[in-house]
Amino acid sequence: MRRHASAIAVHAILGLYTLLALFPIVLVVMNSFKAKRAIFNTPLRPPLPMNFDPVGYTKVFGDSSLPLYYLNSITVTVGTIFLTLLFGAMAAWALTEYKFRWNTLLALYLSIGIMVPIRLGSVAIIQLVAELNLINTLTALVLVYTAQNLPLAIFILSEFIAQIPRDLREAARCDGLSEYNIFFHIILPLIRPAMATVAVFTMIPVWNDLWFPLLLAPAGGKQTITLGVQQFLGQYITDWNAVLAALSTAIVPVLLLYVIFSRQLIRGLTSGAVK
Amino acid sequence: MAEVRIENLRKSFGAVEVLKDIDLTVEDGSFVVLVGPSGCGKSTLLRSIAGLEPVSGGTITIGGRKVNDLPPAQREIAMVFQSYALYPHMDVAANMGFGLRFARTPKAEIEARVAEAARILQLEPLLKRRPRELSGGQRQRVAIGRAIVRKPQVFLFDEPLSNLDAALRINTRVEIAKLHKLLAATIVYVTHDQVEAMTLADKIVVMNQGRIEQQGKPLDLYYRPANLFVAGFIGSPAMNFIAGQVTQGGIDLGPDGAVTLAGLTAAAVGSRVTLGIRPEHVRIADGEGGLRLSATVELVERLGEAGYVHLRLPSGTVAVAEIRGETSLRTGDRTSLALDPTHLHLFGPDGRRMV
Numbered sequence: 278m279r280r281h282a283s284a285i286a287v288h289a290i291l292g293l294y295t296l297l298a299l300f301p302i303v304l305v306v307m308n309s310f311k312a313k314r315a316i317f318n319t320p321l322r323p324p325l326p327m328n329f330d331p332v333g334y335t336k337v338f339g340d341s342s343l344p345l346y347y348l349n350s351i352t353v354t355v356g357t358i359f360l361t362l363l364f365g366a367m368a369a370w371a372l373t374e375y376k377f378r379w380n381t382l383l384a385l386y387l388s389i390g391i392m393v394p395i396r397l398g399s400v401a402i403i404q405l406v407a408e409l410n411l412i413n414t415l416t417a418l419v420l421v422y423t424a425q426n427l428p429l430a431i432f433i434l435s436e437f438i439a440q441i442p443r444d445l446r447e448a449a450r451c452d453g454l455s456e457y458n459i460f461f462h463i464i465l466p467l468i469r470p471a472m473a474t475v476a477v478f479t480m481i482p483v484w485n486d487l488w489f490p491l492l493l494a495p496a497g498g499k500q501t502i503t504l505g506v507q508q509f510l511g512q513y514i515t516d517w518n519a520v521l522a523a524l525s526t527a528i529v530p531v532l533l534l535y536v537i538f539s540r541q542l543i544r545g546l547t548s549g550a551v552k
Numbered sequence: 553m554a555e556v557r558i559e560n561l562r563k564s565f566g567a568v569e570v571l572k573d574i575d576l577t578v579e580d581g582s583f584v585v586l587v588g589p590s591g592c593g594k595s596t597l598l599r600s601i602a603g604l605e606p607v608s609g610g611t612i613t614i615g616g617r618k619v620n621d622l623p624p625a626q627r628e629i630a631m632v633f634q635s636y637a638l639y640p641h642m643d644v645a646a647n648m649g650f651g652l653r654f655a656r657t658p659k660a661e662i663e664a665r666v667a668e669a670a671r672i673l674q675l676e677p678l679l680k681r682r683p684r685e686l687s688g689g690q691r692q693r694v695a696i697g698r699a700i701v702r703k704p705q706v707f708l709f710d711e712p713l714s715n716l717d718a719a720l721r722i723n724t725r726v727e728i729a730k731l732h733k734l735l736a737a738t739i740v741y742v743t744h745d746q747v748e749a750m751t752l753a754d755k756i757v758v759m760n761q762g763r764i765e766q767q768g769k770p771l772d773l774y775y776r777p778a779n780l781f782v783a784g785f786i787g788s789p790a791m792n793f794i795a796g797q798v799t800q801g802g803i804d805l806g807p808d809g810a811v812t813l814a815g816l817t818a819a820a821v822g823s824r825v826t827l828g829i830r831p832e833h834v835r836i837a838d839g840e841g842g843l844r845l846s847a848t849v850e851l852v853e854r855l856g857e858a859g860y861v862h863l864r865l866p867s868g869t870v871a872v873a874e875i876r877g878e879t880s881l882r883t884g885d886r887t888s889l890a891l892d893p894t895h896l897h898l899f900g901p902d903g904r905r906m907v
Contacts, residue, residue, distance in 0.1 A: 444637035447604050452651030452702070453625030466641045 302528070309333050309521035316517055333522030343523065345498060346505030351530055353415050353501060354483050357422040358476050358534075364423070365430030365475065366438075366468065370460055372431070373438045374446070384435075390428030395421070396488060406493055413497035421489055426479045433478075437471035438464060473541035480538075484531045502527050553738045554615030554628075554705035555580045556601060561610035563596060570596050572762040574610070578706070578755075583732050583739045585749040587785070588759035594742045595710060597759070601740060602631050602708050615705050627706075630699035634711040636691045638683040638698075645670075645679040648698045662701075669697040672734070673727075689720045696728075700735070709741040713748065725751060746786060750774070758782045780903040783828050789860060791897070792834065792871040794827045794845075803827060803898075807866040811843050811891065813898075825906065828897035831860060834873035836881065837890040847871065849885040863889060 307323050308316045315328035337343050372384050395402075402421060411417035441464065449459045465472075490504040502523070509519040556578035563571035570593045578584045586594040599605040601612060603624035612619050619627045638647050648669060649662040657665075670676045673693045683691055692712060699707055712728070713721045729752055732739055743749055749756050750770045757767040758781070765785075766778040777783035783791045796803040798820045802812040805827070837844070847863035850870065859875045873889055881887065898906045 442635060442637065444633045444635045445639065447602075447624075448631070448633060448637035448698075449639075449650075450604065451602060451624045451629065451631045452654070452698075454651070454654050458654055463639060 305521050306525045306528075309518070309525040313518055316521075330518070331522075333516075333518030333520075334526075336516070336519045337522045337526060342498070342500075343502070343505055346500050346502045347527075347530065349415060349499060350484060350501040350503070350527075353418045353422065354480055354531070354534070356415070356419040357426065357483050358479050360419065360423040361426045361430050361479050362472050362475060365427055366434050366465060366472065367460070368427070368431045369434035369438050370464055373435050384431075387428050387431050390424075391432060395425040399488075399492060402489075403492055411493075413494050413499050415494065415499055417493045418489055418501070421493065422479075422483045422486075426475075426483070429478065430475045433475055434468060434471055437468045441467055469541050473538040476538045477535060480531060480534055484527075553581050553736060555613075556706055556738065556740065557611075557613040558597075558601070559611050559613075561597070561600065561612065562608045563593075563600060563605065564608045570762050571600070571607075574764060576757060576764065576767065578738060578740055581736050581738055582754040583741065583752055584755045584757060585753035586740065586742045586757045586759060587744060587746060587749045588765075589785070590744065592759040593762040594759050598631075598708050598710055598740060598742045601627075601706070602629055603627050604631075628704050629706045629708055630702045630704035631708040631710065632692075632695045632699050632712045634714055636683075636695040636715075638691055638694055640683050643680050643682055644675060644686070644694050644697075647683070647694055648701050651698070651702050665701040665703075666697075669700040672700065672731070673697050688716050689724060692716060692724060693727075696731070700731075705738065707737050707739045709739065709743075711743055712741075713743070714745070728752065746788060750786075756786075758785055760785075776905070777828075777897065778905050780826060780828070780899045783897055783899070783905075787830055789831050789872050791828045791830050792869075794829075794865070794869055794871070795867075796825055796827055798823050798825055805845070805867070808869065809845050809866075811845075811896075813893070813896070820900075820906070824901045826899040826903075828899060829891050829895060831872040831874040833892040833895035834871065835890045835892070836861060836873055836875060836879070836887055843891040843893055843896075844888050845871075845891070846886065846888045849881050849883055849887060851883060852879065852881055863887070 304320070308320060310324040310329055310331060310333075312328045312330035312332070315322070315324075315330075319328075368387065372380060372387075406412055406417045406421075409417075411420075445463060445467075446459055449463050454462065485503060486501075487503045487507075490501045494500065495504065506520055506523045506527070509516040509523065556576075558574055558576040561571055561574040561576075562569065574597060576584075576597075586597060588594045596605055600607050601614075603619065603622060607620065614627055614629070624631075639650060642650065645666050648666045652662045652665065666679070667676075670679055673696060675690070675693055675697055678686060678690060678694075683694070686694065692715075695712070709728075713724055716724060725748055728741075731737070732752075741748075741752060753770050755767060756770050756773050758765045758773065760781050766773060766782045773782060773786050777786060777791075780793070784793070794805055794808060796805040796808075796811075798804075798816055799810070800821060801814070801816070802810055803816075803825060804810050811827070845865060847865050849861060850864050851862040853860040853862070857876070859879065861873045861875055861879070861881055863871050863873060865871060871889065900906045
């Protein structure tokens, strides 16, 4: 009975939180389908046939540059995830598996990145990127985001790699696998759930970021979607239909990525390896 | 198959020496079992042979080739781990053929070798299953199969049966013995179970604190243990030890009495010794005699056709005697025990066997 009551309480709290978290998103999606007058007059009402107006969407998809901005965002996010996972897993493997002289110090150095916000180094990053002639390129964004996300990725993946039984790696060594093959054929398949977790953590801030696109790639057709949306926000006039429609469509790619990664979050992948 | 020769092998972890001057020869095609208490270095020795543990000194030769600096893969060994260490994301066939795939063995040959190993180990119906869908015994057979397909020079087993339940352990033990005959394989096998050691081994190596205490045929170790440690380690229940002092024509056991014993040299008179005798060579017998001691019954264990009586001697030493059939003895009974003179072991003050 008591158990039942506490389960209800937990679900009530979670449900309330879900409502709170979803409210702004629902509001954005709802209003993106409404006429401008209805957005201002009745912002909390769902779109009705009388005030339904897809003008925002026609504007967004009619604008020739917006699909390009979507593509830029996707390229940057996917590129960052790929590099973060690859280098993160490699570094985590090296730091957990091999005992070398500066091992602990290097691990500490890398974990400092978790504590210090990368934006503090923005000026230096701009200088560096400018000197490398990477201003207004997606490469600059991918590199900066990879650097930003590597520390946490290494931290999480190290923990998971440390949990892979030592016997498995040694069995592979006896089987004649090179260290690279052990990494790619034993370790990577076994930390897939952890990599999916890291991918989700990495992807959302990168997708939503406005700071670095504004600093490093504000022009030249290299804007990301978050930056691209800004063109509808004017000093005097804001095209709310277009802004809301752009934001609503911006949810879709990241949602798709999330679905892909969350399917990898299978627990008990290592069961059966060792008793 | 090949011979393994280990000379002056040393291994330290920092200041701690875990292997001290190990000399051991594993003859071609023989089954050598390393036994000893936890932490005696037997697993470290096995892992050194495998190449998973770098050594601090000495040489390891496999098939006439010095392998000290070779990685495990080039030593032509195969290891079966206590935890089985199967690759969880691959089915049984892939697990067994995995090593060969990276050795660029032709696909047809991999399949043939996997099929052959599966036939020997009766794994054919399980080839498409994942490790998590197998029972403990099946996993262990897959782990052995993975070793077989590589056709190694030497098989290394690290406590392969300790995760199995009692019945399965006996079955698998018999299978390993058969496999050894079938493959004429050179095997080094680590265990702490002395029944496994006694039944499987051509040669048992008893280790303690990083040293080899004694090596030899199982029954030689049983009947002629070289020192107190081996005497106490081999045999279950353990050998009884009674402390005493050599006198003219016998041994004075202090409050427990005295035993007469021929063949002691005069030089030994006065030295402290330990008398050892196995429970099956101690009989419960009332009356007096040259090799009789009086004792109080502490506990009677009845196992059916045999049993063990735990007896407390006047000095406080506890001795165990094996009995056959039923007994009317109860806790607290006073009785006496007779020692079989042909099976007495005598160990000197340094723990070594005295003739």
